[in-house]
Amino acid sequence: MTDEERKFLDAYDASAFAGPLATVDMAIFCIREDALHVLLIKRGNHPDKGRWALPGGFVDTSRDADTHATALRKLSEKTGVKTPYLEQVVTVGGADRDPRGWALTVLYFALIDHAALSPANENVEEAEWVEVHEALERELAFDHRELLTRAARRLAYKARYSALPLRLLPAEFTLVETQRVFEILLGARLEKKSFRRRILAADIVEETGQTRPSARRPAQLYRLTREIEEDFAFPGLIHTKPALL
Amino acid sequence: MTDEERKFLDAYDASAFAGPLATVDMAIFCIREDALHVLLIKRGNHPDKGRWALPGGFVDTSRDADTHATALRKLSEKTGVKTPYLEQVVTVGGADRDPRGWALTVLYFALIDHAALSPANENVEEAEWVEVHEALERELAFDHRELLTRAARRLAYKARYSALPLRLLPAEFTLVETQRVFEILLGARLEKKSFRRRILAADIVEETGQTRPSARRPAQLYRLTREIEEDFAFPGLIHTKPALL
DNA sequence: TAAATAGTGTCTCTCAGACAGTATGGG
DNA sequence: CCCATACTGTCTGAGAGACACTATTTA
Incomplete structure (x- = not known):
């Protein structure tokens, strides 16, 4: 760094500019009761106090x-989950979305295994897992309906060609459970044989050797063989347009 | 709005919080000289003065x-182009990326037809179209090498399954030119018949009836039949991993 | 008519969809 | 042994890759 540059920086006052408000918002998804749920918080402060x-x-x-750290901090505060799948969806900034002023929010979505929720789940704030379609029918605060739509659409879209939905499952899972998660996200039935061929060919799961106890024939349990990254794509697409949204 | 909420807002002073610096950065791409180029500006001010x-x-x-308006404004200032393809790539925010303080930038990429550049192109600032690989070897300002990588990777990725690269072409184009653009982005040769089958089956182009004059057999000119949207995906993938990055 | 580029016919191989069939548990 | 669910075998059709072939222009 040159002296000239140092002098410039010493004289620089970042607070002299009225920048936008900067926030991080999160769509935290999990599967419960055979449906995709999202965590909503009842706002305790103005503006939009009392809205979900x-x-x-x-x-x-x-x-x-x-910003990733901000998102992880929020997630940990709300759910106690430390190692979710976390992906940035979009950033929305504008003059009209928050009455406090020009506001910019970075939207993330998180995928968690519902069973991994810690007791810290039940916070001081009022929080609720809401089925996604129901959440979209509520009068959400700010432009959160649009944000939730964006997050859910991204997730549904990725279910067509990536292994991402596996991050909604517990550490050990059966292929039937896996298929069901994809079906929920896509809003369509999938053909069992094709699904199993695809997911086994992708070489991302392996048998544990254990089975899930059941009143009927027990199913083989699988685990992930590697982390599912943001850009991991299968060969082949599921030729179903996500019905969700 | 309730009285209570109005009172809250009147008392609210957005500038009381030391929020991050908020910027928009753009990777403006075009095809020239049979290669993907990006527009770089030589910084006239501190910090990183003199860097591209x-x-x-x-x-x-x-x-x-x-933020979309910010991006369009910047693009118009630098290139005179008013109606590019514009897509948000990612938002990067952190304490260490700008010496002026915690800085958050929303990264966009724009695709323009090189021929559409207005004379306003040559601005007061020093600006240069640089071949993307060469740009990535320069010592760019801040974390712009990382940003450029993200933008170029997104573009290359989309060339596998979307019609986006058509936005790098002029209003009328031949299929051979189109194929060449995809090849540049993917860093791989494509099979002519397969490519043409795919793009014609996608039903996004139509013949104009005109041909491009040439010393050899003239090629049929095509035009778009509809706008290429961000999420427009073809059936089928090009099974080539983008070599670019 | 040669050269060069535009564009096509057609075979093959891969893989998703369909669907009937087999396997394995509990009652 | 019956039922329900897990899992597999195998046919078929669609579509991508390969590549040789034809078409159309100028010099």
């Missing part, structure tokens, strides 16, 4: 190293 | 209705 909203909050420039 | 950078700037909360 996606969990989120201001970027704390003194605590958060980056 | 992606065009961008602060969100102006008094002028820009939303």
Whole structure:
């Protein structure tokens, strides 16, 4: 760094500019009761006090190293889950979306295994797992209906060609359960043989050797053989347009 | 709005919070000289004065209705192009990416037809179209190398399953030219028959009836039959992993 | 008519969909 | 042994890759 540059930076006052409000919002998804659910929080403060909203909050420039850290912090506060799948969806910024001023929010979605929820789940705030279609019919705070739509659409879209939905399952799962998760996300029935061929050919799961006890024939349990990354795509598409949204 | 809420908003001072700096950066792509090029600007101010950078700037909360408007404004300033294809790539925010403070940038990429550039192209600032691989070898300002990588990767990825690269072509184009654009983005040769079958089956182009004059057999000109949207995907993938990045 | 590029016919191989069949448990 | 669910065998059709072939222009 040159002296000239140092002098410039010393004289620079970042707070002199009226920048936008910067927040992170999260669509935290899990599967319960054979349906996709999202976590909603009842707002305790103005504006939109009393409305249901996606969990989120201001970027704390003194605590958060980056926006990903903000999202992880929010998620941990609300659910106790530390290692979810976390993916940035979109950033929405504009003058009209928050009465406090020009507001910019970075939207993430998180996928968690419902069973992994810690007791910290039941917070001081009123929180509720809501089936996604029902959530979209509520009068959500700000533009959160649009945000939730974007997040759910992204997730549904990815179910067509990626292994992402596996992150909604517990560490050990059966292929029938896996198929059901994909069907929920896609809003369509899938053909069993094709589904199993595809997922086994993708070489991302392996048998544990254990079976899930059942009143009928017990199903083989599988586990992941590697982490599912954001860009992991299967060969082949499921030729179903997601019905969701 | 309730009286209570109005009172809350009147008392609210958005500038009381030290929020992050909010900027928009753009990777503006076009095809020239049989290669993908990106527009770089030489920074005239500190920090990183003199370094090449992606065009961008602060969100102006008094002028820009939303981030999309910021991006369009920047694009118009730099290239004179008003109706590009514009897509948000990612938002990167963190404490260490800008010496002025915690900085958050929304990254967009734009696709333009090189021929559509207005004379306003040659601005007061020093600007240059740089071949993408060469740009990635330069010492770019801030974390712009990472940003450019993200934008180029997104574009290359989409070339596998979407019609997006058509937005790099002029209003009338031949199928051979189209194929070449895909090949540049994918970094691989494509099989002519398969490519033509796919793009014709997608029902997004139609013959104009004109041909492109040539010293050899003239090629049929085509035009788009509809706008290419962000989520428009073909049936079938090109089973080539993009070599680019 | 040669050269060069535009564009086509057609075989093959892969893989998703369909669906009937087999396997394995509990009552 | 019956039922329900897990899982497999195998046919078929659609579509991508390969590549040789034809078409159309100028020099």
